[in-house]
Amino acid sequence: MNDTTVWWLVTGVLVAAELMTGTFYLLMLAIGAVAAALAAHLGAGLTPQLVSAAVVGGLAVVLWRLKSLRREAQVPTELHLDIGETVQVSSWDAQGTAQVKHRGAHWTAICPTSPTPAPGPHRIRAIEGSRLVLEKI
Known part of the structure; x- marks a missing residue:
């Protein structure tokens, strides 16, 4: 051959x-x-x-x-239907991330607006790759 x-x-x-x-x-x-x-x-x-x-x-x-x-x-963030939805954060780890359940899947979440984020309800502000960017409600 x-x-x-x-x-x-x-x-x-x-x-x-x-x-x-x-x-x-x-x-x-x-x-x-x-x-x-x-x-x-x-x-x-x-x-x-x-x-x-x-x-x-x-x-x-x-x-x-x-x-x-x-x-x-180039994908506009306004096209993400999850932005504005509410998720419940039970706890944050030492790195400032949390595992939240949203739409039946587990997501890694961050909260850049707070140096020491607190548990409780949060609103999805953006999606960066496979992470949710949250803000405290």
Whole structure:
């Protein structure tokens, strides 16, 4: 089996794995495998094939991550339906975080407005990643 066939098989395996997981990162690595297959078609040795797979695949992953971070930063907070909802905080830990239950799931919560937050009802002011930013009611 020649190098070109191996790279096309690697591409197929990466695409199939991406379809099973639903992440785009494996698809970006498959693009790197396509670059290596094209390098093999052009008669390049194994080292240029590996370098082209690593550079193109790695660059695609980095660019995809930057694009997704930019997209996350552009989501207006007004679209979060949880902002303004009330949660009950039973206790705060030494790091200033609490575990609260909201909509049937456990969330990590922070309260930046108070240096020593107190237990009790709090309002969700914002959502930062997977953390709720709370304010005391």
